[in-house]
Amino acid sequence: MKVDRRSFLGLGLGAVAGIAISPVGAKLTDDSSIWTQNWPWTPVPPDGKITYGQSVCTLCPGTCGISVRKIGGRPVKIEGQDTYPVNNGGACLHGIAGLQYLYDPCRVKTPLKKNNGRFEPISWEEAITLVAGRLGKLRKNQNPEALACITDTNLGSVPGLFSHFMAAFGSPNHVFMQTLESWLTQTAQTLHGPGHTLGFDLENADFILSFGAGIIEGWGSPVACFKANSGRRQRGGKLYQIEPRLSSTAAGADKWIPIHPGTEADLAMAMCGILLQENLFDPEFAAGFRGGLNRFNAMVQQKYPVEQVAAITGISAADIKKTAIAFAKAKMPVAVPGKGRGDGAQSLKEFAAIHTLNCLTGNINKKGGTFVKPVPEYLAFPDPVQDAVARDGAAKEKLAGSAPELVTKIHQSDAPVVDTLFVYNANPCYTLNDPIQTSAAFEKIPFVVNFTAFMDETAMASDVILPISTFLERFEDVPSKAGFAGLVVGLARPVVDPVFDTRSPGDVLIHLAKTLGGTMGESFDWPDYKTCLKSLVPGIWNDLYKKGYAVVSQGPPAGRMETNFAFLAENPPTIQPQGDADLILVPIDNMRVASTAPASSPFAIKTVSDRVIKNTDMFVEINPKTANGLKDGGFVTLTTPAGSAKVRLNFNEGIMPGVIGMVKGLGHRFDNRYVAGKGVNVHELISPVIEPGSGLDAAFGVKASISKA
């Protein structure tokens, strides 16, 4: 066939017309657009009925009521519970990210046993039998005090059950992590006698003198403090922030008074001296002063003269006087101790000196003041049933007053101090100063049993892991603490069935005690934890179960309060930072980073500034004046007596020259690529200094030097 011009054109035009009319083109375009809009790998969340579950968050001591939105029974979002008397509808980022903890890649999914350095899954029966076997031997050998226990706090029925277990077992060695509440209890005990703790009515106070307390950075009950701070602005209340660094609290304060780190106690003492000298103390309240007010007065006048303290603290004498007088003349002044979140290493002297300012103003147990209140006692534990072995063991001397002291003792001792250690809801191998020493101490303990939901640093150093349910999967009573003015007990309850093979810690202890049998079984004569809890809180169970919370006390506690100055009148020494370098390294509490157990969620880490963490590099804050020719963003080696780390510099005009600030809560060493392996754990650069008297770690900072890396 001959293709001439005519047929060529005809064919061409025909083809064009054909393609234009044919549906193939349209079909292909349609197909390709459909194909490009198919994303089978993108999840399509199933729809369903919307319901809400009420619970209480236990991620920090804040104890906020939460409302969990569920769709088709699946929890999808956590928000603050509007009617809950602590947070009144608010929530913080960690609580809102709470669902990430439920499905965290680090969740321990089943009981684990360490075998030659590797964990292997075992059944609950095997795990309980293994632990009970070990414990049975201790009692058989009449050596029950070789069982020690570390829990995060001593409040609530779960730590209470651990105490009950230890008492029935026959060991006095139940110690606690350092929290703001433990500092406040110690302070109240020292000044007002045992059985007391402190609360601060920040909601109503008109003058807050904060000695570094991060009122809007996680101090106390964070959401309650945020609300009190917003309310203060509306009320016209004043906030003076005394702190070496322009924290968010300092930036939002009426006045920021930079102070040399670690000299807060001296400043508070000098201020006490001014109030006494200028007769600015409350004579009525002073009638309750015991233990040598005159002696105390003479001591502060002699040892803490304003000019000398001005030189130590770096605050001018005029400013110290003005601040002290403004504080004393305010209607409802409150002096707040506890740097940052208030749970770090600090000294009892500092807390006591600051609280003495409150005592001198007499604004104690009044609206807008400091509440000296009884330690919460809403739990009716039956007496533990003890046999002869338990009685002997429990009567032995306590090894240590706190978790850091226990760990230091174990580390320093050649002989085995502890045979078996229980750890609940704490991560000492990360949070205590010098975690490397802590891990070494853990190595020395033959058998560590960890009640945890997450495979964190301490879990990795344990021998048996008993995986517990998170706060979204179980019942627990949650008392307010950490300086919250009243006492609200909330009920955390399961909003979802346990995602993995986990149990409530109370149930595990009951099971364990029953397996041990004898007096242990008799002491734990409850079928399960929920029944146990119900029997422990007979007065408030109905409220707890129906409303989700019970308000046990509200408003100022009644009665006059005596104040004993004996401790301060002796002028205990101020703990100095270790080392002899020129700079001083202090940890910074950043609201967006969780600093204790559990670690931050992926969402929380996502919000962290790129001037804190960049890739995996840690930044430290430093005043450009201190940097001595080093560059902003440059790498340096930061060296302290405890160790050294490669970090980058973040020039910050808002930090005192001579001070280096490092955010707490980073540099985790467990297996979670979203959270761990980023930055440096500041505790690795600080060694603990146990304060005589309190038994708590007082190493708030450490001397440090930097050199170009």
Next chain:
Amino acid sequence: MIQDKKAHKFGMVIDLDKCTGCGSCTVSCMAENNIPFKEDESDKKDSLTWMRVYKLTNGKPFPETQTAYLPRPCQHCGGKGDHGHSPCVSVCPATATDYGYDTGIVSQIYTRCFGCRYCMAACPYHARYFNWWDPVWPEGMEKYLSPNVSPRMRGVVEKCSFCYHRYQLAREQAYFDETDEIPEDAYQTACTTACPAGAIIFGDLNNPSHKIHQIVKPDPHPDPLNHDVVGKSRNPKVFRLLERLGTNPKVYYMSEREWVRKLGDSYLEGEWDKVKNHHGAASHD
């Protein structure tokens, strides 16, 4: 049909003196809107944060330094003269982003977006983010995703929607209740309800009974100095970001501190003093 016919103009005012920079708004937004996360989120240019909190500083040396925080959602611009020609909407070739004349909300339809990112270039507020990767959740974690907001896929742009799904739910509820009115508290964004400091106030700028209207007191008339600017606040403490561009954002900021307000725009030397006391058309007060 939905009965709600009144034109709303949803907006937000953020009190920068109350803001503590805690990040709860950011996290609440991420949890509400199925925003994913990846191993390294320290490169903030590709870190999906519809609500991002910036740190401001007055730049003065120690100890005169001051800092503040500024949360930045999508500004939901009304465009020049507030006619709905937002910078991003005007440039979108796919009509994947659109201006809702009934709500004032700038939408984003992920399945229509083909990833040209013109809108990102047009946005003066860096409020838009591109999905360079498909979202991946750790095993099991996708169980917490909400069906109210579609998870996005690689190659599309996303941004704050003022929690539009919450508006849809409130509208459905109003329809069910057989009322025309959506109560103020029935439609609140996730960041507003999350803020523990109560720094964010959300509502209808067109509704004089709403708190936001009472705080912002928006000037309904064009600014006599710049006719592109509509809705300027008559509250001397309230300002908008880059207001003089005439983008007419519906997100307002509030601060007692002059240095904070001054950071709301890039002023040449001497310019700030001329405009700092100008708060809308005074004649219309």
